[in-house]
Amino acid sequence: xxxxxxxxxxxxxxxxxxxxxxxxxxxxxxxxxxxxxxxxxxxxxxxxxxxxxxxxxxxxxxxxxxxxxxxxxxxxxxxxxxxxxxxxxxxxxxxxxxxxxxxxxxxxxxxxxxxxxxxxxxxxxxxxxxxxxxxxxxxxxxxxxxxxxxxxxxxx
Numbered sequence: 001x002x003x004x005x006x007x008x009x010x011x012x013x014x015x016x017x018x019x020x021x022x023x024x025x026x027x028x029x030x031x032x033x034x035x036x037x038x039x040x041x042x043x044x045x046x047x048x049x050x051x052x053x054x055x056x057x058x059x060x061x062x063x064x065x066x067x068x069x070x071x072x073x074x075x076x077x078x079x080x081x082x083x084x085x086x087x088x089x090x091x092x093x094x095x096x097x098x099x100x101x102x103x104x105x106x107x108x109x110x111x112x113x114x115x116x117x118x119x120x121x122x123x124x125x126x127x128x129x130x131x132x133x134x135x136x137x138x139x140x141x142x143x144x145x146x147x148x149x150x151x152x153x154x155x156x
Contacts, residue, residue: 040063126143
């Protein structure tokens with residue numbers, strides 16, 4: 001494996017969030033977007049061909065290294081703190097359970113700090129925001145489902 005693939009592998013391992021191709025070009029110290037994307041896909045294919053408990057996934061142009069779903073249940077208690085604080089997680093939970101939900105309703109139930117929470121969640125790709133009149137309609141995204149799993153909110 002070339003140094004480029006090793007650098008991407010190291011970045012994916014260290015990052016708590018999925019990385020864009022633009023992030024990967026910075027890691028590689030290059031400006032060639034197509035080369036960074038090609039290298040990331042090559043790494044993903046090689047890495048996922050291994051008999052490993054980890055996998056590299058790509059969704060909506062973002063790459064992430066994660067534990068394969070088959071093993072996740074057994075090791076999830078070892079995961080470090082969430083990438084979001086408790087307030088942001090509560091805002092995300094409200095959106096997930098009540099979606100589609102009007103942003104003004106989220107603010108009403110959560111408080112004005114929810115504006116910051118929503119901005120961060122949109123920036124990280126966990127929720128989508130669509131203008132409706134003077135407010136927005138909020139929904140979770142495919143990335144949300146991939147990150148938290150389809151069983152988010154179900155009792156175990």
